[in-house]
Amino acid sequence: MIRVPILMYHSVTDSPNEETKPHSVRPSDLDEQLAYLAESGFTPLTLGDLVARLNKINGVELPGKPIVLTFDDGYADFHTKALPLLERHAFPATVFLTSGWVADAGKDAAGRPLDDMLSWTQAREAAQTGIEIGGHSHSHPQLDQLPGEELRQELRRNKGLLEDKLGTPVATMAYPYGYSSARVRREVRKAGYFAACAVNNTIAADGHDVLAIPRLTVARHTTISMFKKAVEGTAVPLIYLRERILTKGYAVVRRTRYGLQRVRGNV
Template sequence: MPVLMYHSVNARPLRATRRLAVDPGAFADQMALLADRGFTPVPVSTLADRPGRLPARPVVITFDDGYADFHERALPVLDGLGFAATVFVTTGWLADAGTQAAGAPLDRMLSWPQVREAAAHGIEIGGHSHSHPQLDQLPDAALDDELTRNKGLLEDRLDRPVTTMAYPYGYSSARVRRAAARAGYTSACAVANRLPRDEHVLALPRLTVRQGMDLGTFARLVEGDGVLRTYAFDRVLTKGYAVVRRLRYAVRQAGS
């Protein structure tokens, strides 16, 4: 079952989001392909809550960060097809975060009314931390605060439980996953760029959909063909950087 990771859906993205932005026309074509091939999108939480009741051809569509173009360009396409999706929101980045503003947004962000509107249209809202830090590098108290503040704000504003999240940058560790569970999350997404196998529900792998991916490549990926070849370089970098990050955290802890 493919779990797709999107960020911005924008024909003219800023430099900071360009590599992971998808043209709106390409996004519409990708969603149409899923519909034509009989895929049924399900929210992330379904994988944890109802794994035995998935449709015949499930796919998961996720969006990280909470960019304003989700509301402007992606939501109408999803709504028109009756597709479910999950948007992971960085609460401190929201356009109207006010006194809760934190971190450095990379582009125009959703507002609270837009988040609520997406939820009203059947989009699952998940957490993405409060200020979008590298969670695996934070000390325990700061890590817990990032997760609980994000979750608490979302649940308060949406008046519904928020049970799923995605790790900023895809960075996690066993310690971060324990913190996610402690905060009350029952599922969480990493990146990994491969199809799910028997992963723990707090470390679900996703496939990155990025700028320039042609429709043929997209079709092969969702059908499970060529995943290793497409993401070979990404996977090498990810494994190497994971080692560096573990060492960096260990050095920081030894010096504290």
């Protein structure tokens, strides 16, 4: 059985606005949490790396205490507040970016960002330091409420823009608000994602798959003792990732990566 805590963060700031406040964490709290993880022997991985290792790609296996840190939406404070702390602890992480909310989205702007958001340059800088950038839809709608064509557009436009602006394949995503359905997950797979995160804090049942990975919310009310209990297993989601699905999905990523390189003339 594979047990991997997957943590979900949003904004990292001392001065959140009313909308982002409940889901935000203080930089000092994040620092304390990272220090705890380092001292306790956890090995942080990006979500993409976790999935690759589960498939023993290149023969690299999972470390003893794997953990994945994810940051939703793409707040500007990821670059100014979270990234320096992650770099200090040499921790990778995954950022799920809503492309229509990007600060300099320009003609691609869509939806209503909740706060100052990352620019494309900041997202690229993060990616260059080992941060995985994943998808989070284009305009942050409730994906399960959208008709087919709009749903496909939300997924494909997001993935296409991220890959175009960052120059790397995008293989993972998180559902806005955590909402998905069997229909949404089918489209997510067709769009070329091989792993996707939901939000629920419950222990994953056997029916959960790699397109509905449960995460543990870390927010302003999360004390360090709650955090420790969660990551050490008493309240942590257990995921039963099914290799059959992973392997199939990873082939798509391999093709995508090859396709991208070929377009640029690197292969």
